[in-house]
Amino acid sequence: ALPSEPAYWIDEMDNVAINDDGNNRRIKFTIRGNPKVLVRHRTARGFMYNPSKASQDLFRDCLLEALPQEYHPIIIDSGDSDSDEPTVMFPEHEFLKLSLTFRMKRPNNHFIGSKPGPGRLKPNAPLKYYNNRSGDVDNLCKFVMDSLNQVLYADDRQVVCLNAIKVLDSDGDCKGSTDVEISVLNDEDENNIM
Secondary structure (H helix, E strand, O other), rough: OOOOOOEOOOOOOOOOEEEEEEHOOOOEEEEEEOOOOOOOOOEEOOOEOOOOOOHHHHHHHHHHHOOOOOHOEEEOOOOOOOOOEEEEEEEEOOEEEEEEEEEOOOOOOHHHHHHOOOOOOOOOOOOOOOOOOOOOOOHHHHHHHHHHOOOEEOHHHEEEEEEEEEEEEEEEOEEEEEEEEEEOOOHHHHHHHH
């Protein structure tokens, strides 16, 4: 049997771009793999659980593997379990702008002979947009935002500006990816948004 493909990975050509100068701090990265939606939390036998936890952990671990060590969250054990919040790149007092591009994996029927690969897209395959049942863009956003809690920012409540788009992947084998850019929101951003 062939080894299964990982759910998420980072290519050698992908890098984590970090601008850490004062008020204009930002991070930009790409996680390869078909984007997933956040599945609603469920209750079973009186306990609530997150069905997306395993996938979110894989997404988070993929980022941590590529993230320079100095930007990893630092957890200081103070002995008081209520105050053991990690030190993250974007502390709780900062308001954030989050931009997400979800490049969805193409179905096999978009390729010549239904065999995915570079240069094998059918001429009549949709170029960018395709309404399949791959999930709503808001649930794709929730998956990423929850995954990055206490990794890059203290809480996803810090995100006050969100830009997101869902398109078909047209790179290489078209297996999907998620492009993420997070920056501190400043007055200039606010003026450009409104």
